Amino acid sequence: MAIDPALRQLALHTLLAAFPGGTAPRWAGDLLADGLAGHTLFGTNVADPEQLARLTAELRSARTDALIAIDEEGGDVTRLGHRTGSPYPGNAALGAADDEELTHRVHAAIGADLAAAGINLDLAPTVDVNTADDNPIIGTRSFGADPELVARHTRAAVTGLQSAGVAACAKHFPGHGATVTDSHLELPTVDVPLALLRTRDLPPFAAAVQAGVQAVMSAHIRVPELTGDGPATFSRAALTGLLRGELGFRGAIVTDALEMRGAAASAGSIPRAAVAALAAGADLLCIGADVDLPLVEAVAAEIAAATVDGRLALSRLEEAAARTAALAAWTTTGTPGPFTPDTELGLAAARRAMTVEGDVTALRSPLVVRFGAGHSIAEGRVPWGLAPHLDGVEHIEVAVEGTTPEELAGYAGDRPVVLVGRRLHESAAARTLIEKLAADRPAGVVEMGWPSSWRPAGVRAFVITHGASRASGRVAAEALGLTR
Known part of the structure; x- marks a missing residue:
């Protein structure tokens, strides 16, 4: 069945695609021209700063307000430094140093590096409270195990990144820090009362919202009392009720990669995961790293079909597209604050930690x-x-x-x-x-x-x-x- 061109375009407005290599395939630019929200870049897309700047300029030539996203956390998760390691210590180090001004400065420097490379959405900071010592996926990506400390440094990290004109995305809502399995590989369960979630895991997200964070990323984790049998990414109670209703978040809700087993396996496929996430209240869908043109078209077609067969309200899709457009507009209208490069900042921070x-x-x-x-x-x-x-x-x-x-x-x-x-x-x-x-x-x-x-x-x-x-x-x- 042919897809309605208007519905296809609306669906594309909610998607972050990806592609391999240091140059963009033709379809990546064509989709941007058709309305695709943007692309996520990974280590395979990055050779050096000059090449990366050429690549982002190439993508922007298709549409100037395209979202170009990356996971640049500093520390152990770095795409800019994937060949050498990051010049900045990560969140656990900054939490150990416990100097909020230092955290702000490090994230402002990361933001400046991203802005210089033409990237306008950082899928960071990680604001999970790492309460499980054997957590296989968060660990040193977290500022620490104390909610109040993590909340303070979350505020500093968000304001630091966004002072460079790069949108921050606090992750992984409602908190991945108590998990002992990896949501890339399965659907982790955090079986705790909502009262504990509110005091232990949610304070950093509340701090991010208060700091004006432009985006929040959902986690592919199950919290039975909140999400039932499915992940938070598919939970209206989590995204619309808790994040928007209780915490008052008004920006864009971004999903973690839908190709991850915590999402795709729960829904049955990546296209069905996209529909479930939108219906729950997500606005911008990260498809993942292993993406090609047929997959993007399949996701867009499934979203469009869902608005016809009743699985997804057209008004919800329109709302998601509008929020994604607002996020893109923020990245083009903000005025970066003054920034003085400091080549010794990363080393100084690492020594403090x-x-x-x-x-x-x-x-x-x-x-x-x-x-x-x-x-x-x-x-x-x-x-x-x-x-x-x-x-x-x-x-x-x-x-x-x-x-x-x-x-x-x-x-x-x-x-x-x-x-x-x-x-x-x-x-x-x-x-x-x-x-x-x-x-x-x-x-x-x-x-x-x-x-x-x-x-x-x-x-x-x-x-x-x-x-x-x-x-x-x-x-x-x-x-x-x-x-x-």
């Missing part, structure tokens, strides 16, 4: 061992660790499983050992290996993930960076006297 316990003097001229660690889908394969910053110090990488203390001791000879990892406390093998090495020789640990109370017996020093940004790796190497 770092904790050094013990005595590093026994660790001179060590063997540096990085434990290989996986990465979340949100992070991607971003370089991390101390290797780029070492001066005349040998560095190796090993897998924890299958590596024995005896092998490392033999390789190190009479040298001290510095062991670098992320969330080391979660691995029994890592804990055992570190403690056995520390019993044999001077050893130190650099923890670059979400920290814990675990401290291995016998280590001379324990360094906590609260994240694995390039800046954090540099200051850790500095603290150990190992830098170039």
Whole structure:
């Protein structure tokens, strides 16, 4: 059945598509000319600042008010720095430093970098309260585990980003911080009373709304008392009742990527997920990273069909398109505040965040061992660790499983050992290996993930960076006297 051109255009107004590579395929520009809200860029789209600026200019040539979005959180989730690591520490580091002016300055700098690259919507900051120590997807992306601290830094981050003329998007509503599974892979459940949600998870979102945040991203998480059996992204009670009605949010509600299993599997397909999200009150739909022209057209066709068969009120679609247009208009009419570049800002912030316990003097001229660690889908394969910053110090990488203390001791000879990892406390093998090495020789640990109370017996020093940004790796190497 042919799609009504007017309905197709209206549906396109609510969609963020994506494409691979450093240049835009012709269809990406054609869809913008037809009314597509915009595109989300990923690491695969970014080679260097000059190339990125050319790409965004190419997209804007199709329509000047196109939304060009990116996940640039700083710290462990960076698209601009996906080849090298971010020059700015992430939220956990900023929360550890607990200086709201510093958080504002770092996010203003991130905003300025994005604006210079032609990006006008940052799918950040993450404002989840990370109350689950073993949360596999939030962790160091969060400012911390205390709602009041997270709320204060949320306010600073939002105002910092938006001072650069880049719209901020607070995520992941109503709070992904208590989950122990990844919504990219399944539908996590947070089975708590609404009263706890209001005191623990919602204060940062309230702070973001009060700070004038232009967008809020929904989470593909299930909160039975609020969302029933489905995710918040499909819940009118969550998006329209709680976010709009209770918190008073008037900006654009953006979905997390609909290709994620927490959404697509719940609805049966990405096009059906799009209809369910719009019906619940979402305005701008992130399709995901693996997008092509047929998929965008299929989503638009499903939305259009839903307005005809009664699954989606036409007035709701019109409202969503209007809110998306208002978001785009904000990015073209705002006047960025004054900004003074500071090339040392990221390092200064990372130093403020770092904790050094013990005595590093026994660790001179060590063997540096990085434990290989996986990465979340949100992070991607971003370089991390101390290797780029070492001066005349040998560095190796090993897998924890299958590596024995005896092998490392033999390789190190009479040298001290510095062991670098992320969330080391979660691995029994890592804990055992570190403690056995520390019993044999001077050893130190650099923890670059979400920290814990675990401290291995016998280590001379324990360094906590609260994240694995390039800046954090540099200051850790500095603290150990190992830098170039």
